[in-house]
Amino acid sequence: MDLRSVECFIRVAETLHFGRAAEELHLSQPALSQRIRTLERDIGARLFERNRRSVRLTAAGHAFLAPARTVVTQGERAVDSARRAAQGRQGRLRLGCTVIASYTALPQAIQEFRTTCPEVEVDLVEVNSPALEAALDRGEIDLGVLHPPLERPHLRLRALPAEPCVLALPAGHRLAERSTVSFADLAGEPMLAAPRSVGPVLFDKMVACFRAAGVEPRIVQEATPVTTLAGLVAAGAGLGFVTRGVATATRPGVVFREVPGAPAVPMAAAWAAAEPSPAGGRFLGILARHLGSVSA
Structure with a gap:
């Protein structure tokens, strides 16, 4: 049944x-009459009695009027819902992020x-990048x-600004007195790191x-996510790199220092x-x- 014809009937x-x-x-009278005749044929009943002087509803027309108004209203709502969904203003967004991403401006963007x-329902899950x-x-x-x-x-990708890494170390550590720390300064220090399987490229860059500084890293424990690593630093288990966003979250007993040349997390x-x-x-x-500019 054509909704436009139902609107004409109403x-x-x-x-x-x-x-x-x-x-x-905004129709010609013959076009309107044709729509009504087609509608009556589809329904199988006359909707109007008319002569040269008057037009009136038949019993079928009276019975059809209220449901017809409902059909048109529902049709308009369906069209509006489809348009809003196509515009991204209605529906559902299933969003995943890593812990590191959650310490950027991502939460403010979600808000x-x-x-x-x-009218868009947001489902948020936080797991590591491979997951x-x-x-x-x-x-x-x-x-x-x-x-x-x-x-x-085969997944599609849009680059976002990388997250710089800083060194997390216990507040009482000898290197905490410095404003910056070099990789050479970390010779022999117990280091904490995320497993290579979680981020092999970043692990290898670090x-x-x-090694470029002539130091072999002494990794004493693997830890993930990065917030757990910061907690282990506070407990004195070692030193480790975290993102600058994580460093902005206050953690008693831990200080953060810049390390020139440290890779950023893409x-x-x-x-x-x-x-x-x-x-x-x-x-x-x-x-x-x-977050800033987004590359295509």
């Missing part, structure tokens, strides 16, 4: 005048998105904020920085489809404003 039923209804609907798009890749591949999340390079090259948004979902695309725009 207008004729309200005006009881084909000419006036055609004018209000703004929820405020500006209240986010797998979740994207399985279709469990729509968008992941993670750390390239990716093991699955080891290369040590950041990116990833998705599995040819393009981000409409809600995902809208969220990426907000995230770009909070």
